[in-house]
Structures are given as structure tokens and as C-alpha cells.
Amino acid sequence: MVRKTKEDAELTRAQIIDAAREVFLSRGVSKTTMEHIAAQAGLTRGAVYWHFENKTDLFHAMRERVFLPLIDRMDDTFLNEGSHDPITRVENFLAGTIEHLNDNLETRQIYEIMMMKCEYVGEFELVMQQILSTCTSITEKICATYERAKLSGHLNETLDPAELAMDTNMFFSGLLHMWVKDTDGTKFRYKAHDLIKAHIKLRRK
Amino acid sequence: MVRKTKEDAELTRAQIIDAAREVFLSRGVSKTTMEHIAAQAGLTRGAVYWHFENKTDLFHAMRERVFLPLIDRMDDTFLNEGSHDPITRVENFLAGTIEHLNDNLETRQIYEIMMMKCEYVGEFELVMQQILSTCTSITEKICATYERAKLSGHLNETLDPAELAMDTNMFFSGLLHMWVKDTDGTKFRYKAHDLIKAHIKLRRK
DNA sequence: TTATATACAAACATGAATGTATGTAAATCT
């Protein structure tokens, strides 16, 4: 059996990405070979090399599955949830991200790979830069939201929106790391929502 | 030239660890070979294999140089700086850790390796567990300190020490990650102390 | 002072992993 139809080929492509994710997760990106991935997908290296130039190419394909949607979701939460007050919108963004991780196996695994099973060296350093600038843009959006909260009187008026936004960003970054790294869920995952509530409570009037 | 004295051997051992750190940093742990390390140290693989069983063994030796002192420093800051009020002691711990990273090249590089140039797979998963439990113990110490602050009236009395401690822990974890990852220092490093001040300010009465 | 253990260097053997090249059957185009 060879030469599938075009849709079939697209399907095996996705299948290879899924296989790569599984193997990356259990063996780490560096120690994963094309053979591992092919075997996990029930194919040979020939198929993998047909669809992807090399492991790096495959990694980026996997990553895009998650990080392009992330940007969209962020805008949605901040711009379209006009019914809640600004501080609640921030809270919903934080809680929603955690919920999304909780519900979505693919996203969760890719985050775990990127935080614990990947070395940011050479061409991967660009990825790290990209992550950092995503963080910066999140901070800016949170800052703008806190400023609106200040205007609408929902924010404790003794506090500075810019400082609060960066504090929230550090908090969230740390929370994400802990959440993802607590793979058995015994130490941090179950507290995540309470932590977010407590963090947000510090800001409310 | 062979067969050095016992002190000479101990010196080359340290030299190998230093070399490993440099190479781990630039090539990532997985892609580093014993040959790379030996060359960087001006030796052959024979020397490296004499002092260390394998790369993992060498990695752990490198890591211990930083993480054993860390535990000590933590106790010092929390227990012996009795002259300041509790909240200031927390602030000093946070700021002191950043300062230590700033001043100490070895520590900074090892943190960078552990956060960005290392895959936590197989035997390395234990290291991650260890890091997580260190975090938990930090939280506990911060919590105890906030509780003393509440008793001594330095803490805003509407706040819960346990919640605050976990919030501080997430904040600090995020800050450390950002600080280390901002390798050129243009995005986060220069703000670190202000971020800490702002974070602590939220807690003071 | 001689024997032995030490601190390495050099050589060897083995096992991957990679990328490419070739083969091939079926889908698609003309």
C-alpha cells in the first residue's frame, strides 16, 4: 500500500506531528530520532522526510499548532468580553488559559515539551526571543486593562497599573511554569484557580 | 606530562566542570559531547572519563556547585537578618537572589543551562521534582515570615499570609525565569528590582 | 628503593543517527 490520496497524505502529515509530540514528550526533543517518530506513527523515516525537512522543521510545525491559536485567544478575551469589568477580564484570561491547558491535551503536552523537554540553542534561540516578546505584549494588554479599571473605579486607587501589570505577568509566568511542571498535579495544579483569585483580589478596590 | 599531584588532579576536575558549563551553555546539554568538554578544558576524553562516569554524572556535579549553596543562603536570609522587619526580609531575599545572579557568573550560567539548555527526561525528571520541592519549601518560609509580619503589624491586615506567600512564590518564579531568559538584559533584567519593590509594596500596611 | 596505584592520553570497537538516493505502486493529469 502506497500513494494515498491528497487528503490521506495530509492526514499522515498530522499523524506524524502527533507522533512527534508524543515522542518529544517522553524522550525529549534532542534524544528523539526520526526513526522514533516514524515508528510511533506506524511509518518509516521515508514518510517523515517526505513531509518534513528535518526534526527542527517538524518541531516548528508542531509548535505552530498551539502558538498561533494562543495569540487569537488572547485578543478575544481582552477585546470582546465587554460585559465584565476590566479586572474580571484579566482574571478570566488567566483562569481561561489554565482551563484551556486542563482541557486540551495537545496544548498541555506542547507546553510541557517547550518548558521541560527542549533546549533553546542555535536556531531555537529565536523561539525564546519570540516567547519573551509575547510576554511583553501580554503585559501591555494587561496594563491597558488595569488602566481602564482605574478609570472605571474598579482598581484600588493607590496602585499603579503599569507596576500591577508586570507583577501579574510575573505571577502568571511563574504559575504557568509551576502548573506545567507539576505533571502529577499534586502540588500546584489544584491550587491554580485559588492562586489566581487571590492575586486578583489584591488589585480590587 | 602526566600523573599530576593530588591537588593538581582536583584542579583539573574543577577545570572540567567549568569547561562543561561553558559548552553546555553554548551547545545545550544534549548536543554536548565529552569530546567538546575535553577540548574546552584542554584535555582528552580520557581525563573526563577518569573524573566522571558520564555526562549525567558531570552535569550533577556542576549543578551541586550552585544548589547546595542556595539552600544555605536561603536559611541565612530568613533566620539571621533579625534587624529588619519580616516583609523587608522577604524583599531582601528576593533582591539578594537577583543580585547574586548578577554578580556570580557561574550561578547565572548554571541557571541559564537549567532553564533553557537542558531537557528534563529520564533521570533528569528527579531534578525537576527536586526543584519543585525546593519551591514548596521557599513558599513555606515566606509564609512563616508573612505570618510574623502580620503579628508585628507590618502586613496589611486584610490579607492572608498563605495566599500572599504563594503569590510571592509565583511572582518570584516568573521573575527568575524572565530574568534568566532575558540574556541581553534589555527587557526584564533592568526592571527586576523595581518589580520586587512593587510586589512587596502590595503587602505592606 | 621498589611496587603499586594514580592521572591521564591514545587507540579501538561498536552502535547509532542522519541525509540521500533509489525503488515503486497508485493517484492524477493530459
Add this chain to the structure above:
DNA sequence: AGATTTACATACATTCATGTTTGTATATAA
């Protein structure tokens, strides 16, 4: 219907890293 791609599998060549073994000069111990 025949020609040509496509979507893989298979085979090949090369490079590279590892671990081990052996060699050896010198500390150190007896």
C-alpha cells in the same frame, strides 16, 4: 490510456559519539 507525479518504503553511505581498553609516566606508599 498513457505519462507523470506523488507518497511513501527500502537501501546505502557517512559521520559521530560512546564506552572501554590499553599504554605510560609519575606520585605515593611500603
